[in-house]
Amino acid sequence: MRRVLLGLFVLIFLATAKGLAAEKRVALVIGNATYEHAGELANPLNDADDIAGKLETLGFEVVKGTDLDFTGMRRTVRDFVNSLRDADIALFYYAGHGLQVRGRNYLVPVDAQLRSENDIDFEAMPISLVMSAMERLSKTNLIFLDACRNNPLARNLARSMGTRSTSVGNGLARIGSGVGTLVSFSTQPGNVALDGDGRNSPFTAALVEHLGHPGEDISQSLVRVRVDVLQATGGQQIPWENSSLTGKVILKQQQTSATGPTPDLQIELAYWNSIKDATDTEYFESYLSQYPNGKFVAIARLKLQDLKRPRTSAKEPAEPPKPVENNPSADPQVAVLQPQEEPNREQQPPETGNDKALVRSLQAELNRLGCKAGTADGVWGRKSRQALENYARHSGRSVAALDVSPDLLERLKRDPSRVCPAANGPGLNGSWMLVRISRGPCGWARQSQIVQIRDGVITRGTNWKGTVSETGRVDIKLYFFHEGRTQSNTLTGTIGEDGGKGTFRHDQGNCRGNFTMTRQ
Structure with missing residues (x-):
């Protein structure tokens, strides 16, 4: 009987898990601002941070890099591509300088000089490199390019090409895409986008506002984005997209009032239904071990107590009720009902x-x-x-x-x-922005992620493992896949209700630097 029940539970679990399998979403976010030979852009770092945070709330696993040089940009793209296998939705967002040469679009690392046409292939990254990998490995692909900014490197390159300078165009060129891909530009092909005066560019501010509107298809969200950008720029900038999507892409499902049980609760219900009539204590002990805060804990404990109670062969007969004398002169008697013991007390x-x-x-x-x-x-x-x-x-x-x-x-x-684990009081619980700033050969200058602190435990997906001690000491291990093997960073520091800071190092290399933590 035990094997039958166990087998039944396994079948129920597999069927439930199959129906509840989460959609795999992976995003690459790059923001380049501090150009060594073209001056600094105002918004891309903020743009990348805010887009990454938005995508994480929509269930994306985010690969993020900021102020990437040529080597760092290619390394980050490779890490993204390695994580794309079996992805349902892949998304690429870029903020920074971009240019078109002979109809091909390139993204510009922060160390690019582009003194001649020969430097293009050695100092810039073609957008097609990312797109081809996405279309090969993912079912649905979304690309957002806030890269049409006024680019002094493009002007320098055009001057160096002399009579061939017309090959260097303003902004980015129109991009063709494979089936299942949408490409969204911050402005129409051949035009230059604006940085804006606020924290974000007009295009990115609108994306952060409208992406993931509950129950809304991505094409509807981009109409909202276009309207916002037109209003913010006085009609000077018109976002444009090219789509070969074959169906609706809804980044956040509409919440309904009549929601069913959560996936975890469905699995627990299936397990409980498979053991509730068992006569062996091991089943209920196993339930209590798996679900110490489950819905049926009180019942399981009572079942255990009942099964462990010694059984007698015969019960003593109940004492018959005493007859009530018929005495009219006596005061009337009121029967008092003793309350039954609550079964879940x-x-x-x-x-x-x-x-x-x-x-x-x-x-x-x-x-x-x-x-x-x-x-x-x-x-x-x-x-x-x-x-x-x-x-x-x-x-x-x-x-x-x-x-x-x-x-x-x-x-x-x-x-x-x-x-x-230490709870450290409710003051630290919640979302924190953790920003790493490199001080060594990392191939990137700045990376940021949203992490969660709950009762002394720091989490972000499955590859972050960290704790906060009672004294505020922060210890984090960050695991990632790079160059064909699993590697890690170690982060140590301190945190309080006003923020935190510390240092990090690459356990298998020389990359190192500092980090800060600020409440979101």
Whole structure:
């Protein structure tokens, strides 16, 4: 029977997981501003930061680089391409200088000089390099180019070409695309876009505002973008796009009031339905271990108590009710109904002197281990039980096996240090912008990501693992795939409610630098 139930659960889980599989979305975001031979642009770094943050909220895994030289730009593009396999949607956003030569479009790294036509292939990156990889590996491709800015490098190149200077055009040229690709320019082909006076360029500000409008197709969002840019530039700049999409692309689904259960809850429900009628304690202990805060915890505990209760062969007959004497002169009697014990009421151990002393010791040990049982008052209430569940979750032990007992106390005493992560108060919980600034041979100057802090744990996808200690010490490991193998960065520093800072280093190379953290 156990094998049958286990097999049934596996089938339910696989069917549910298949229906709930998340769409894979990958984005490349590049912002180049600090040009060594063309002056500095005002907005691209902010543009890249804000677009990356927007895309992360829409479920994209973002590969991001800022102020990239030629080597860094190609390395970043290669990392993006390596992550594209089986992607449902691939997106490329670029802010910085771009130019067209003989009808081909190029993106310009920050170290480019472009003193002659021969330098193009060695100092600039053709847009087609990124597009061809996207169209080969992804089903749907979205490309946004805020790269039509007034470019002194293009003017220098045109002067060096003499009579052939007409081969260097203003802005970017029209781009043909394969099936399933949309290319969006900040302005129409051959024209020059404006940087704007605010934090972002007019085009990027509109993208951040309108991308991912709930239930809206991308083409509708780009109409909103066009209207905003026309208004912001007094009609001087008209965003333009070329699309060969074959269906709607909705970056954020419309939320409805009648939403079904979440994916995690559906899986839990399937598991519970497969074991709820079992007569073996192991099933319910397994449930409590997998779902210490699940919807059926109270019922599972009661089932365990019932299954562990000794069974007697026969029950004593109930005492028959006593007859009521017919005495009219007596005062009328009112029957009092005793309330039934609530089936989900939290069970507490008997409050004998020894048990209260045991509970106080358990509460003290849970507090020592960072699991926050509250005041050691000898009452095993909700806070104490929650602390024990937190201990079980972070120690990897089954909560069902952690009965209030001297054995449990001995087990807690054997843990030498904190088990539950530090919460550091609610003041640090939330979204933080982490910005890394290179001070070594990294191939990039500045990168930023949005990370989440929750109860002393720092997360961002599956490749970031970090903690914040009670004293505010930050320790982060960032894993990434580069040059055919998994590599990592180590970040260490300090953080408080006003912000944080520290240093980072590449564990397998010489890249190093500083980082800052600011609340979002």
